[in-house]
Amino acid sequence: MVKKAEVINLNFSYTDKKVLNSVSLPIYENRITALIGPSGCGKTTLLRCFNRMHDLYGSVKYDGQINLFPDQLNILSKEIDPIEVRMKIGMVFQKPNPFPKSIYENIAYGLRVRGVKKKSFIDEKIEDSLKKAGLWKEVEDRLHTSATALSGGQQQRLCIARALATEPDILLLDEPTSALDPISTAHIEELVTELKNAVTIVMVTHNLHQAARTADFTSFMYLGKMIEFGESSQIFTNPKEQKTENYITGRFG
Amino acid sequence: MSTEPIRHRNFKAQAERLKRQDAFFWFIGLLTLGFALITLLSLIVDMAMTGWPRITQTFFLSFPSRLPERAGIFSAWVGSLCVVLVTSLVAIPLGIASGIYLEEYAKKNIWTKVIELNILNLAGIPSITYGLMALGFFVYKMHLGQSILTAGMTLGLLVLPIIIVTTREAIRTIPSHIREASYSLGATKWQTIRNHILPYSSGGIMTGVVIALSRAIGETAPLITVGALTFIAFLPSSVMDPYTVLPIQMFNWVSRPQEEFHVNAAAAGLVLLTMTLFLNGTAIYIRYLFRKKYKW
Ligand SMILES: Nc1ncnc2c1ncn2[C@@H]1O[C@H](COP(=O)(O)OP(=O)(O)OP(=O)(O)O)[C@@H](O)[C@H]1O
Ligand SMILES: [Mg+2]
Numbered sequence: 001m002v003k004k005a006e007v008i009n010l011n012f013s014y015t016d017k018k019v020l021n022s023v024s025l026p027i028y029e030n031r032i033t034a035l036i037g038p039s040g041c042g043k044t045t046l047l048r049c050f051n052r053m054h055d056l057y058g059s060v061k062y063d064g065q066i067n068l069f070p071d072q073l074n075i076l077s078k079e080i081d082p083i084e085v086r087m088k089i090g091m092v093f094q095k096p097n098p099f100p101k102s103i104y105e106n107i108a109y110g111l112r113v114r115g116v117k118k119k120s121f122i123d124e125k126i127e128d129s130l131k132k133a134g135l136w137k138e139v140e141d142r143l144h145t146s147a148t149a150l151s152g153g154q155q156q157r158l159c160i161a162r163a164l165a166t167e168p169d170i171l172l173l174d175e176p177t178s179a180l181d182p183i184s185t186a187h188i189e190e191l192v193t194e195l196k197n198a199v200t201i202v203m204v205t206h207n208l209h210q211a212a213r214t215a216d217f218t219s220f221m222y223l224g225k226m227i228e229f230g231e232s233s234q235i236f237t238n239p240k241e242q243k244t245e246n247y248i249t250g251r252f253g
Numbered sequence: 254m255s256t257e258p259i260r261h262r263n264f265k266a267q268a269e270r271l272k273r274q275d276a277f278f279w280f281i282g283l284l285t286l287g288f289a290l291i292t293l294l295s296l297i298v299d300m301a302m303t304g305w306p307r308i309t310q311t312f313f314l315s316f317p318s319r320l321p322e323r324a325g326i327f328s329a330w331v332g333s334l335c336v337v338l339v340t341s342l343v344a345i346p347l348g349i350a351s352g353i354y355l356e357e358y359a360k361k362n363i364w365t366k367v368i369e370l371n372i373l374n375l376a377g378i379p380s381i382t383y384g385l386m387a388l389g390f391f392v393y394k395m396h397l398g399q400s401i402l403t404a405g406m407t408l409g410l411l412v413l414p415i416i417i418v419t420t421r422e423a424i425r426t427i428p429s430h431i432r433e434a435s436y437s438l439g440a441t442k443w444q445t446i447r448n449h450i451l452p453y454s455s456g457g458i459m460t461g462v463v464i465a466l467s468r469a470i471g472e473t474a475p476l477i478t479v480g481a482l483t484f485i486a487f488l489p490s491s492v493m494d495p496y497t498v499l500p501i502q503m504f505n506w507v508s509r510p511q512e513e514f515h516v517n518a519a520a521a522g523l524v525l526l527t528m529t530l531f532l533n534g535t536a537i538y539i540r541y542l543f544r545k546k547y548k549w
Contacts, residue, residue: 051437058361087439097430099449100547109448110438148548159434166438 003069004029004170004200005050010064010076012045012054012224019045021224022064027170029069032192032201034215034232036208038247042224043204044094047172050075050202051089052082068169087114090168094175094204096155098147098162103139106147106158110166125165132198133161134191153184160191164199171195173203177210189214208248212236220244297526304519312520316486317502321513326521328485329502332401333470333528335489336498339405340469344413345462351413352420352458357446376414383411384475392479399480402492407475412465419461423454428549456543460536467532471525473500499525 005027012020019042027033035043045054052075054060065074068088075085090110098106107126116122126143130136135157139150147158156176163171173192177185185207192201193214205211211218212232219229220243228235228244239245315325355372359365387407397403427450435445451458476498483505485497499521506518 053433053437056433056436082436083439083441086437091437093430093433093437095430097428097434097549099431099434100453100549109435109440112448113438113440113444162434162438 001031002029003027005069006065006067007046007049008065008067010046010049010062010066012042012049012062013060014045015059019224020049020062023221023224023226025219025226025229027200027202028217029200030196030198031216032196032203032214033217033219034211035202035204035219035221036206036211036247037221037227039206041221043221044174046221047091047174047202047204050085050170050172051091052076052085053091055082087166088168089170089172090163090166091172092156092159092163092174092176094178096152096159096179098150098155098158100146100148102144103147103150103158104143107162107165110162114166126161129161129165130158132164132191132195133157134187135161153180153187156180156184156188157191160188164195168199170200170202173201175204175206178206185210208236220247222247300519300522300526303516304521304523307516307520308523312517313524317484317497317505321509321511321517324506324514324517326499326502326524328488329497329499329521330524331488332481332485332496333498335401335492336404336408336476336496337466337469339402339492340408340412341462341466343406343409344416344465344469347409348413348416348462348465349420349458352417352424353446353450355417356421356424357442357450372414372417376418379474380411380472381474381478383407384478386410387475387479398493399482399495400493401489401496403479404476404481404496404498405492407479408469408472411472411475412469415465415468416458416461419464420454420458423457423461424450426457427453431549453547456540456547459543460540463532463536463539467529467536470498470532471500471529473498473504476501477504499528 003026007023007025007027010020010023011018023042023046025033035046037043048054049062050066054062062076064076066076067074073080075089099109101109104126107129108122111122111125116125127136127140130139135154138154139158147155150158156179160173160176176192177188180188189210192203195201196216203211203215205215215232217229218232218235220227220235220239220241222243228239228241230240235244236248239248312325313330314327315323316327317329318324355365355369359368384407387403387410391397391403391406392399397406431449431453432445435449440448480495481501482495482497483501485495489496503518503521503525506514506521509515
């Protein structure tokens with residue numbers, strides 16, 4: 001197993017509130033890593049460090065490293081432009097957030113941002129990523145209609161396709177199924193499992209079954225600390241820490 | 254407060270009381286609205302009845318004259334258009350750019366706060382103050398004279414805060430998750446502004462611009478201070494020419510003793526009112542179009 005990235009001693013605070021406390025964990029290439037833990041423990045905050053989303057807002061402070069392999073690039077380093085990081089690391093948000101433009105333009109955007117102009121290439125890429133996201137059949141004859149007219153589940157798959165079109169090294173998913181019905185959820189879980197051949201995935205989820213089913217690795221966070229990291233099979237059947245056991249057996253959180 | 258459990262309260266009586274309150278405020282609201290509307294309507298109707306007979310083609314194509322029946326608003330409406338054109342050229346790019354800068358680029362520090370507060374205050378300053386400032390700066394210091402350029406820039410300053418404030422408000426209605434979507438795909442700030450922020454807020458921005466221009470068209474006081482003339486019997490050939498505008502022409506006619514000039518004033522007022530209403534209608538329509546176009 002090859003490491004794709006490694007978080008080392010990451011500390012993070014919003015204005016005056018420390019949210020991540022010396023978090024460390026490895027992210028393995030072409031594997032799915034799930035982040036679980038009670039609400040407010042800092043999962044989203046950690047995820048958004050990977051693509052420097054926090055840099056959009058003032059009044060946050062962070063230190064530590066997230067090293068990206070193979071070039072061992074510390075993407076949290078101030079010398080590295082967040083744009084460069086986001087070119088390599090894609091994100092799908094908890095709430096589907098398509099642009100109020102056509103389905104086509106939504107997916108083409110990431111390519112246009114990268115300077116791609118060739119229409120045939122864009123067309124091909126759109127079809128390819130919509131197929132990967134399992135949405136192609138539903139939208140192939142309405143690519144030029146508004147993306148906001150899609151259902152929630154379709155919008156979420158569109159957002160996945162939009163992220164995939166840019167061929168990221170790592171794909172971040174923040175509770176991608178929390179707003180979806182069981183069928184769409186199953187659809188996306190299946191999709192995520194298939195995707196790992198092409199991309200490394202870090203996924204926040206509240207659904208422990210989902211983590212157990214889809215993730216190769218799971219890390220349990222509690223109050224801004226990384227309590228336990230391990231293979232999902234181990235975390236869910238034989239956790240080493242008492243806190244992890246309490247959480248997965250539903251005794252708190 | 255009583256300590257009895259909530260389920261024992263008499264909801265029916267409470268609902269009745271709330272309904273009566275509702276009806277009362279509905280009535281008061283309707284009354285005040287009706288009062289305002291009736292006052293406005295009677296003023297408009299009065300002006301329309303007085304002015305209507307003078308609304309003819311010759312009225313639009315005649316210069317002012319000592320004879321009321323010969324006098325028209327040719328130089329006035331052309332002047333108004335020219336001045337508003339200069340105002341647009343000054344205020345629209347400057348206002349939109351400032352709004353974008355303040356909202357997207359400026360660091361949120363004490364200086365930005367001070368500037369923001371100042372802009373808000375500027376929007377509320379009596380317009381004559383702008384006239385005095387413009388007289389000192391544009392006329393005496395920059396020697397731009399009593400020209401269309403001076404007038405346009407004066408009104409430009411006057412409506413700049415309106416454009417800045419509406420631009421910022423339009424930008425602020427774009428949810429942060431849309432912005433984040435753009436950045437997460439690797440877009441730069443300018444790409445995000447160019448491709449998302451500006452198109453999605455353009456409805457709000459254009460509405461603000463139209464409202465600002467309709468305000469500029471009706472302004473009189475600052476133009477009197479920077480020397481708009483009341484008797485112009487030619488059309489301007491450059492922005493450095495003297496000028497008059499509709500409200501000033503109107504003001505001039507109202508202050509004449511002869512009754513016939515008052516009829517002219519009413520007719521000019523009707524034209525001005527129609528222009529303003531038209532602009533405001535356009536603003537509402539633009540907003541409607543864009544509301545329909547961008548939903549999230
Ligand atoms: N923009 C912010 N400003 C200040 N505090 C914040 C901000 N965002 C999150 N927090 C705080 O940081 C802590 C961690 O939040 P975070 O969103 O990372 O939790 P989470 O684990 O993703 O929770 P959930 O499972 O409910 O999504 C919370 O206590 C939250 O109140
Ligand atoms: Mg979260």
